[in-house]
Amino acid sequence: MQIDYYSNTQDGHPHVVKDGHPHVVKDCRPHVSTRWPPRDGLQGKAVVDEQAYREGKLGTARPAGEGTSELINKEKLSQGRLFTRSFEDGLGFEYVMFYNDAEKRIVCVFQGGPHLQGMPGFFHGGAIATMIDATVGMNAIVSGGIVMTANLNINFKRPIPLCSIVLINSQLDKIEGRKLLVSCNVQSVDEKILYTEATSLFVKLNPEKEFDIKELVLKSAPPA
């Protein structure tokens, strides 16, 4: 992925360029994509489609112990995808990470698409958290091997405009046995605006507990 910093686009933001061609992010201007508050009297109601539920389409949402096992089958698990790469091009997470081995640092250039909207015109906090987790997680993985997030603390200081490009600067601060402490901040490309700060703890999987990542996944999933 390349970032085109120079094209003068309709929404005023630089766009992602793939294969040498600018990728147009549709309707990312807040006044086009915003509809708030939600309509149709759905505010505050949990809506569950019972038919879809019975057919297994919402199987993974069912609480454990209530027939989940027959709904989450091997076929569904085989459809697993990395969350950050599961959106249509340009609509979700577009990013590239640069790793500096000597400094144990990762800089992620991130441009979220219009389907990551939370408050109108701004990114959803969960989308920001996801991208932070992915960046500090990658920093921990390249520094320490297979790890899982044990703790993630985020301070959201300023809302991030939807479709804007930001830098996620992450730094490995310390390794204590199996624990890796990684911090990061999210800034505007010109580094004038500090949007978010975060600290995290990653734990390397315990070899003495005799599980690897595959076993961990299998243990976490209910039996087929």
Ligand SMILES: CCCCCCCCCC(=O)SCCNC(=O)CCNC(=O)[C@H](O)C(C)(C)COP(=O)(O)OP(=O)(O)OC[C@H]1O[C@@H](n2cnc3c(N)ncnc32)[C@H](O)[C@@H]1OP(=O)(O)O
């Ligand atoms: C773009 C590419 C993206 C690729 C990167 C993606 C990264 C995404 C990573 C994730 O999001 S992972 C998903 C979210 N995380 C989880 O689901 C993890 C769930 N938790 C666990 O599986 C276990 O709790 C965990 C593996 C993290 C730790 O279990 P262990 O049994 O291996 O650890 P243990 O209890 O022995 O604790 C080891 C040390 O960590 C400490 N510790 C563990 N959890 C802690 C916690 N939550 N807070 C503080 N300290 C913690 C614990 O006190 C201890 O410290 P000491 O060694 O000093 O005694």
